[in-house]
Amino acid sequence: MLNIQQCLIPAYLLFLLVTSISSLDCDSLYFYLRNVSLDGMILLRKMSKGEFPLQCLKTRMDFEFSQELLPPNQSLTDVKIAIYEMSQQIFNIFSQNYLPLTWEEENVQKIQIKLDHQSEYLQRCLEEDEKEKEVLEKEDEDEISYSGLTVLQLNNLELRKYFKRIGSFLKEKEYSHCAWEIVRLEMRRCFYTLQKLISQLK
Amino acid sequence: MLSITPAAVLVLLVASAELSLFPIAAGEKNLKTPQNVTVEIVDHNFILKWNWDNEPNSNTTFSAYYQKVKSGNMNNWVELIGCHKVTGTKCDFTSTNLNVFEKIKVRIRSEKGQETSPWYDITPFVPFQIAQIGPPEVQLEAEDKSIIINISPPGTSNSNMWATDNQRFTYSLVIWKNSSSIKETHHTVYSRDKINDLTPETTYCLKVQARLPILRKNGSYSPVFCINTTAEHKLPRPENVEVDAVNNNYVLKWNYPYENMNFEVQYLLGFYKRILSDYSDKWKVISGCKNITSKHCDFSKDITTDGIYYLRVQASNGSITSFWSTEKKFDTMIKTNIAPPSIKVIPSGDSFSIYISAPEESEKKLMSQNYPLIYEVIYWENNSNIENKLRVKQKLLKVSDLQPLTTYCFKAKAFLQDNKSNKSSQFSDVVCSKMTPGKLAVSWIIVICIVCLMMLVLVFYCSKVLLKQVKHIFSPSWKPPSSMSERFSDQPLKNLLVASEEQTESCIIEETNIVMLEETDQNGKSDVICSKQDNQDSGNFSNKDETSSSSKVTEEALQLETMPQ
Known part of the structure; x- marks a missing residue:
């Protein structure tokens, strides 16, 4: 718990320092997304009063998060797809029906609003990229390079597997309060990763 | 190979x-x-x-x-x-x-x-x-001039293929009048959506396809479904629902054919459209927009988090209520209008410093922090029509290379740094300012002073060099002629010849010593050395070779030895 907070401090600082704007629609995507993760982390903390409940330590679970979940040769499109995938998956988790009653609904909603917003932009921009790509491909049909796509999908698969593990865990623990608290911690990690990915859009 | x-x-x-x-x-x-x-x-x-x-x-x-x-x-x-x-x-x-x-x-x-x-x-x-996407299931309901569609995502509810993708399906819908062959395609339809602006009491047919565009997956079309639109409702629904967003003030506007009606505005958090469950009970009334008679309403207070919202409005005359209007999608980040910036112009020397204040910067939410704005500054000479344009990101800039003692006018407008929409604000007020001569003169004086000072230094330096030259001509340095240097390749001897002034000084002391010695009746041994150095001082010595000089020394020494006697 403490460790995570320590890790986050530089992120906060970095965040405060970044004021310059790179050029949406999709050119200034970073500008539109820059606050989402940080807000997400703050909201996660506010969601449940007090610290992590100690009685939930027993339920601890390793979801095997690793950097390998993310695209290795991070092209800008890879990064955008990874952000899209993560935001969607986190959104899915908070959109389940059995959220603990102790969590403040308002904060959960805010997270949903932000992630939905983010997904919308990414979807729009990715579709735009796709269109541009199609135009380029039409221009020189001889050079078809679809290899990128398969790599992307494989990377997303790792991320999907990771979120599937989280989903299965919740189900297995019958959406107990402790299970949710564990997942909440894990989501902070996700937001942190998301933030790192977003900063790559600068 | x-x-x-x-x-x-x-x-x-x-x-x-x-x-x-x-x-x-x-x-x-x-x-x-x-x-x-x-x-x-x-x-x-x-x-x-x-x-x-x-x-x-x-x-x-x-x-x-x-x-x-x-x-x-x-x-x-x-x-x-x-x-x-x-x-x-x-x-x-x-x-x-x-x-x-x-x-x-x-x-x-x-x-x-x-x-x-x-x-x-x-x-x-x-x-x-x-995996391929199968056809979605579609349920239809007619409502006045609209068709409410309810799409169940492909696959059964317990299938796990699209479990995490259900919320990101985008549906494409093809709709046509049964009597016509003109087909219309709607590309982004949500699982619960409305197709508006249809003809009442007409049979429409449609088919739906689910897509996952990011994964490049396009599903197969559903079977064709047909439905009759109903007769028009007595009260029409409000039309042309628009959001007028100026900075952080959001106003919903609509048209309605009759006066003295009551309106109610509701909003929905955009993400509910992504969730499969029914969101019809998630609409919320906007606090200040209930039972209002005006055809516009400010809903800024209810929107606290940046995101996507849907707005709808309904008219009522007390006994009858209209259907809800078209749902207006509203993104707080994408503004429809930007307020004009304000500018301050300060002449400084031969340039103007221009300070741009972002629109409504005084408000608690800083516009410029929320949006990437760029500014276009236009300036011209007061009596001329030639405009100069500058596009800048920063809010402080300098315009230089201007005519002195001339009045210039400035105005600026803000753009969203979103090159596609090209939305801009109105121009700011025009600000005119004259290039101040005083400051100009001061700067010239400073320049002249610097130039003078440099000239002075130059003259001083030149005269010093000249003086040195003159001095050299009239009293050349103690450098022996080249012919001599060749002969005295021996270093110590050369050093001896090119004697320093210190030696001369010691000589003078020695001379006084000699005088004292003479008084005490001593011989002039030291005097011999002294006279030798005297010769050096005179400068005549240098023309003679070693033998002659030594011989002269001996002669002089002899003279000195004999003189007191």
């Missing part, structure tokens, strides 16, 4: 594919391997299909197995549930319950009694990657 390599690869590929065709075990006689085996996954239905040329024979069955492909460890071949000892040319293995994100290998063979054919191996695949 280049042509051989692909050929070799091809041979290898063929060999590996053909290998399984040859019988290996002794028991296998002529039983053929199933051909053209394919996996077809639609939503969460897994089908294995193959070709079998031989006559249908109830004795021949087929069995398929799968293996998880994981890096590092080899897994066992496991029976593909639903594909064990089947008699047809296809089988459904949905009940195997695979992890759709895990790569698997599948193989199949034919069996007849004890006889078995060689395996046919399918290229390893990830179910999710090859």
Whole structure:
């Protein structure tokens, strides 16, 4: 718990320092997304009063998060797809029906609003990229390079597997309060990763 | 060489594919391997299909197995549930319950009694990657001039293929009047949506397709559904619903044909449209927009978080209520209007400093912090029409290279740094300012002073050099002539010749000593050295060679020795 907070401090600082704007629609995507993760982390903390409940330590679970979940040769499109995938998956988790009653609904909603917003932009921009790509491909049909796509999908698969593990865990623990608290911690990690990915859009 | 390599690869590929065709075990006689085996996954239905040329024979069955492909460890071949000892040319293995994100290998063979054919191996695949989107289910409901559509995502509710993708399906809808062939396509339709502006009491037909654009997956179309629109409601719904967003003030505006009506505005958090559950009870009334008579309403206070919202408005005359208007999608980040910035111009020297204040910067929410704005500054000479344009990101800039003592006018406007929409604010007020001569003169004086000072330094330096030259001509330095330097290649001697002034000084002291010595009646031994140095001082010495000088020294010494006597 403490460790995570320590890790986050530089992120906060970095965040405060970044004021310059790179050029949406999709050119200034970073500008539109820059606050989402940080807000997400703050909201996660506010969601449940007090610290992590100690009685939930027993339920601890390793979801095997690793950097390998993310695209290795991070092209800008890879990064955008990874952000899209993560935001969607986190959104899915908070959109389940059995959220603990102790969590403040308002904060959960805010997270949903932000992630939905983010997904919308990414979807729009990715579709735009796709269109541009199609135009380029039409221009020189001889050079078809679809290899990128398969790599992307494989990377997303790792991320999907990771979120599937989280989903299965919740189900297995019958959406107990402790299970949710564990997942909440894990989501902070996700937001942190998301933030790192977003900063790559600068 | 280049042509051989692909050929070799091809041979290898063929060999590996053909290998399984040859019988290996002794028991296998002529039983053929199933051909053209394919996996077809639609939503969460897994089908294995193959070709079998031989006559249908109830004795021949087929069995398929799968293996998880994981890096590092080899897994066992496991029976593909639903594909064990089947008699047809296809089988459904949905009940195997695979992890759709895990790569698997599948193989199949034919069996007849004890006889078995060689395996046919399918290229390893990830179910999710090859899965196709099936047709969605559609429910329709007519409402005045609209059709309410309710789309159930492809696959059953307990299927896990699209479990995490259900919320990101985008639906494309093709709609046409039954009597016409003109088809209209709507590309982004949500699972619960409305098709508006249709003709009342008309039969419309439509079909829907689910898509996952990011994954480049386009599903198949649903069957065609038709519905009759109903008769027009007595009270029309409000039309032309628009959001007027100036900075952080959001105002919803609409048109309505009748006066003295009451309106109610509601909003919905955008994300509910992504969630499958029914959101009809999630609409909320905007606090200040209930039972209002005006055709506009400020809803800024209810929107606290940046995001996507939907707004709708309804008219009522007390007894009858209209249907809800078209739902207006509103994104707080994408503004419709930007307020003009304000500018301050300060002349400084031969340039102007321009300070731009972002629109409504005084408000608690800083516009410029929320949006990437760029500014266009236009300036011109007061009595001229030639405009100069500058586009800047920063809010402080300098305009230089201007005519002195001339009045210039400035104005600026803000743009969203979003080159596609090209939205801009109105221009700011025009600000005119004259180039101040005082400051100009001061700067010139400073420049002249600096130039003068530099000139002075130059003159001083030059005169010093000149003086040195003159001095050199009239009293040259103690450098011996070249002819002499050649002879006195011996360093110590040379040093002796080119004597320093210190030696001269010591000489003077010695001379006084001599005087004292003379007084005390001593001989002039030291005097000899002194006179030698005296010669040096005179400068005449240098023209004589060593022998002559030494001889002269002796002569003089002799003279000195004899003089007191």
